[in-house]
Amino acid sequence: xxxxxxxxxxPTGWIPPYNTLVVAAGVASVGFAAGVVGCFAVLRRxxxxxxxxxxxxxxxxxxxxxxxxxxxxxxxLLGGALSTAIAALLAxxxxxxxxxxxxxxxxxxxxxxxxGAGITLLSGISARGIPGxxxxxxxxxxxxxxxxxxxxxxxxxxxxxxxxxxxxxLKESTLVAFDPLFAAASGWPVxxxxxxLVVLVAVMVVVGLPAAGAVLVTAxxxxxxxxxxxxxxxxxxxLPLAGLFGLVAALSGVAVSSxxxxxxxxxxxxxxxxxxxxxxxxxxxxxxxxxRWLRSRRTVAAWAEGRLLEVALRLEAQGxxxxxxxxxxxxxxxxDSAFKRLVRSAAIEPVVTRAGTxxxxxxxxxxxxxxxxxxxxxxxxxxxxxxxxxxxxxxxIDVPSPEAILGAARMKAIRESAAAARSxxxxx
Amino acid sequence: MMExxxxxxxxxxxxxATAATVSAGCAxxxxxxxxxxxSLLGDAISHAVLPGIVLAVLAGGRPGGAGVFLGAxxxxxxxxxxxxxxxxxxxxAEDAGAGVAFTTLFAIGVVLVTAxxxxxxxDPxxxxxxxxxxxxxxxxxxxxxxxxxxxxxxxxVLVVLxxxxxxxxxxxxxxxxxxxxxxxxxxxxSLVSAGLLVATxxxxxxxxxxxxxxxxxxxxxxxAAAAELLVRRFHRMLLVAVALGVAGSIVGYLAAWHxxxxxxxxxAVVLGIEYLLAAILAPGDGIVARxxxxxxxxxxxxxxxxxxxxxxxxxxxxxxxxxxxxxDRLAQARLVFGGRIVPGRAGGLTxxxxxxxxxxxxxxxxxxxxxxxxxALPLDHLHPPAEWIEHHLGAEVRGRIAADxxxxxxxxxxxxxxxxxxxxxxxxxxxx
Numbered sequence: 001x002x003x004x005x006x007x008x009x010x011p012t013g014w015i016p017p018y019n020t021l022v023v024a025a026g027v028a029s030v031g032f033a034a035g036v037v038g039c040f041a042v043l044r045r046x047x048x049x050x051x052x053x054x055x056x057x058x059x060x061x062x063x064x065x066x067x068x069x070x071x072x073x074x075x076x077l078l079g080g081a082l083s084t085a086i087a088a089l090l091a092x093x094x095x096x097x098x099x100x101x102x103x104x105x106x107x108x109x110x111x112x113x114x115x116g117a118g119i120t121l122l123s124g125i126s127a128r129g130i131p132g133x134x135x136x137x138x139x140x141x142x143x144x145x146x147x148x149x150x151x152x153x154x155x156x157x158x159x160x161x162x163x164x165x166x167x168x169x170l171k172e173s174t175l176v177a178f179d180p181l182f183a184a185a186s187g188w189p190v191x192x193x194x195x196x197l198v199v200l201v202a203v204m205v206v207v208g209l210p211a212a213g214a215v216l217v218t219a220x221x222x223x224x225x226x227x228x229x230x231x232x233x234x235x236x237x238x239l240p241l242a243g244l245f246g247l248v249a250a251l252s253g254v255a256v257s258s259x260x261x262x263x264x265x266x267x268x269x270x271x272x273x274x275x276x277x278x279x280x281x282x283x284x285x286x287x288x289x290x291x292r293w294l295r296s297r298r299t300v301a302a303w304a305e306g307r308l309l310e311v312a313l314r315l316e317a318q319g320x321x322x323x324x325x326x327x328x329x330x331x332x333x334x335x336d337s338a339f340k341r342l343v344r345s346a347a348i349e350p351v352v353t354r355a356g357t358x359x360x361x362x363x364x365x366x367x368x369x370x371x372x373x374x375x376x377x378x379x380x381x382x383x384x385x386x387x388x389x390x391x392x393x394x395x396x397i398d399v400p401s402p403e404a405i406l407g408a409a410r411m412k413a414i415r416e417s418a419a420a421a422r423s424x425x426x427x428x
Numbered sequence: 429m430m431e432x433x434x435x436x437x438x439x440x441x442x443x444x445a446t447a448a449t450v451s452a453g454c455a456x457x458x459x460x461x462x463x464x465x466x467s468l469l470g471d472a473i474s475h476a477v478l479p480g481i482v483l484a485v486l487a488g489g490r491p492g493g494a495g496v497f498l499g500a501x502x503x504x505x506x507x508x509x510x511x512x513x514x515x516x517x518x519x520x521a522e523d524a525g526a527g528v529a530f531t532t533l534f535a536i537g538v539v540l541v542t543a544x545x546x547x548x549x550x551d552p553x554x555x556x557x558x559x560x561x562x563x564x565x566x567x568x569x570x571x572x573x574x575x576x577x578x579x580x581x582x583x584x585v586l587v588v589l590x591x592x593x594x595x596x597x598x599x600x601x602x603x604x605x606x607x608x609x610x611x612x613x614x615x616x617x618s619l620v621s622a623g624l625l626v627a628t629x630x631x632x633x634x635x636x637x638x639x640x641x642x643x644x645x646x647x648x649x650x651x652a653a654a655a656e657l658l659v660r661r662f663h664r665m666l667l668v669a670v671a672l673g674v675a676g677s678i679v680g681y682l683a684a685w686h687x688x689x690x691x692x693x694x695x696a697v698v699l700g701i702e703y704l705l706a707a708i709l710a711p712g713d714g715i716v717a718r719x720x721x722x723x724x725x726x727x728x729x730x731x732x733x734x735x736x737x738x739x740x741x742x743x744x745x746x747x748x749x750x751x752x753x754x755x756d757r758l759a760q761a762r763l764v765f766g767g768r769i770v771p772g773r774a775g776g777l778t779x780x781x782x783x784x785x786x787x788x789x790x791x792x793x794x795x796x797x798x799x800x801x802x803x804a805l806p807l808d809h810l811h812p813p814a815e816w817i818e819h820h821l822g823a824e825v826r827g828r829i830a831a832d833x834x835x836x837x838x839x840x841x842x843x844x845x846x847x848x849x850x851x852x853x854x855x856x857x858x859x860x
Contacts, residue, residue, distance in 0.1 A: 045521050045523055047524045048526075048527060051527065098707065099707045099715070101653045105462045105467040107471075108645050108649035109653055111642075112647075112700075113646055113700030114700075115643065115646075116693040117697050120684070120690055121693075123689040124689035124690075127689060140556060215642065216531055216535055219527070219528070219535070223527075260543070263543070264542065267538040270531050270535035274528070287519075
């Protein structure tokens with residue numbers, strides 16, 4: 001299925017070379033896995049911790065390059081990136097535990113300083129003209145053109161492994177993401193699961209480096225889950241959907257950057273993901289902007305019609321009424337169009353009188369509608385009043401005496417222990 | 429990477445001056461961001477101003493010119509607006525919303541820079557990490573002196589920021605520390621917040637050319653967070669943050685020159701080292717200070733426990749426990765040295781030692797008696813809390829407990845509570 005999508009991103013009639021196909025497949029699986037893993041990062045509000053880890057990867061790439069004696073061996077570089085990414089997360093935890101610096105500042109510190117260290121190291125390497133260092137800058141903004149088929153297969157395999165881990169621990173992760181307190185009370189190792197999820201995010205950030213680069217790879221982890229969230233309320237649907245959005249974004253970014261010379265892949269991937277998000281924000285059912293707008297319009301229209309019918313029923317007691325009278329008694333938004341609709345649906349009908357005056361009355365159908373509406377209003381009023389009487393015993397509106405709730409014996413015990421406490425501490 | 433001849437001292441001077449000015453402005457704004465927990469706003473804004481700068485340059489603005497500042501401020505406001513929009517309409521958590529908004533704007537900026545490279549004079553590398561070394565080559569003449577344009581822009585922004593902070597000092601501080609009370613007092617809180625936003629984008633744009641988009645984050649957050657660890661008062665924090673920022677810039681630039689690498693990156697590293705040192709060495713709250721106070725407490729407890737055990741041995745109920753652990757042995761040695769315990773193997777209490785031991789045992793037994801009287805605990809549950817609290821009860825509390833016990837002089841285990849004679853400062857008086 002991944003290959004099919006990969007093929008679709010190329011013009012038909014042109015058979016891409018083997019290497020291009022494998023790289024596209026690898027990047028597609030990276031996009032998919034990043035979307036899936038990102039769901040929990042977004043749900044657990046760890047998005048920016050992932051960003052700090054992502055910025056730290058540059059330092060690891062530089063260190064691994066130096067330690068490896070100047071080889072541009074992708075697994076080695078990514079190994080280095082992973083170790084500094086995890087070190088950055090560790091630094092976040094330690095700052096939180098040992099200092100009084102708050103979370104946001106800690107994230108900014110780790111992000112800025114580790115990125116600075118990475119830049120310092122990479123600049124130093126390139127200033128010394130170490131052979132093979134020219135390609136290292138590609139890790140800043142991502143560049144998939146240089147990937148070999150073997151590299152892409154490693155990336156793909158890592159991504160699928162990550163997805164498999166998430167699938168395996170889906171129940172635990174979901175529980176921790178939505179109700180950590182309940183999870184802790186039920187005996188789950190919440191901290192461990194939390195750390196495992198953050199480490200998975202770090203892994204995804206590293207695997208996504210060649211596709212999106214250190215600066216923007218967070219977007220690959222954050223935007224697809226946010227997009228998927230617009231379409232569904234269920235985690236089971238959100239995960240594959242986020243994966244799908246990530247896959248599409250990654251592939252379109254790679255396709256466009258291979259067509260435009262010198263264009264880094266990362267920004268294009270991010271822009272593709274944002275376009276998907278924008279579309280989703282507009283047209284997603286129920287949560288989308290369009291659906292929201294239609295819903296609010298329907299509510300306003302129904303309310304205006306109801307108001308008109310209600311007023312019409314009252315006015316009718318004195319015979320036919322004019323349109324002006326009716327609208328003056330029921331001011332508000334959208335009453336004009338509501339009046340038109342009521343006339344068109346024959347809820348309000350014209351009274352045939354002398355020519356030149358407009359006079360209206362409720363049709364039988366309209367009267368039924370109005371009656372039903374006032375019946376419902378009356379019923380709701382009754383319910384609310386009853387509920388208020390009932391609620392009065394429990395709410396703070398009219399606080400009952402504590403004896404009524406706690407019982408006389410318990411009150412006595414409380415008073416006695418309070419008195420005892422006072423006598424010990426003495427008068428203040 | 430530029431290689432500098434060491435005779436070009438002016439070049440280095442201008443570059444360092446630019447870095448220090450930029451850093452001072454960032455530390456000033458950053459302090460407010462850090463205490464308001466808005467550090468990540470700096471992150472978001474520094475990424476997001478890029479498309480604003482590019483478009484302004486494309487429209488004919490000069491780097492460092494007023495048009496570019498305007499473009500950047502607009503882009504910053506758009507980011508914040510987008511984040512809020514994503515929060516209210518799409519129900520996103522703030523971090524995810526910011527993550528979406530600023531990565532997207534930054535990506536658009538990078539694509540614009542790359543695609544319009546021939547028409548926009550911005551180096552894609554400069555966008556990320558700045559080229560401080562090239563700053564001295566783009567100069568404008570001011571009273572006969574060739575001053576770098578970036579320094580001029582940074583200095584103007586710094587003056588504006590300092591004046592604004594001085595004029596609105598009361599409002600800024602009130603809003604930062606208690607926004608609800610500030611609102612209730614009738615301050616225009618959201619206007620102040622918007623002003624801070626504009627100030628952040630000004631500081632960011634001024635830094636952009638010198639240190640790039642991402643290292644601005646370090647300049648904003650790190651000196652301020654380090655200063656917060658070092659001092660308690662906000663106005664001092666501000667001064668310390670600016671000092672740390674300036675020092676970090678100078679040291680970082682020199683280190684980068686020495687190691688022949690990127691200056692902006694090295695400045696961030698030096699700032700990070702400053703933060704690390706502050707976290708470890710800060711008086712009162714630093715890791716060392718905390719460990720020291722924990723160890724000194726442990727030490728005092730060991731000494732007092734030793735004295736109390738010798739007292740109990742003198743009472744005849746139990747044999748004195750021989751010191752076992754290292755801390756116990758050290759405590760024993762210190763007590764001997766301090767004249768609390770008689771030297772030698774038998775090692776009974778001296779008069780001073782007995783005096784101090786009596787107070788500790790009195791605290792212990794008073795607490796047991798009080799617990800036994802007022803809290804329904806079994807007898808064998810009284811000892812552990814008393815063993816803990818005996819080191820913390822002062823004379824006043826002991827007096828009140830004794831008054832509450834109304835002359836009952838025995839503890840629940842049937843032993844006498846030693847009297848509180850000769851009130852004077854004892855070893856177990858809390859030191860603070």
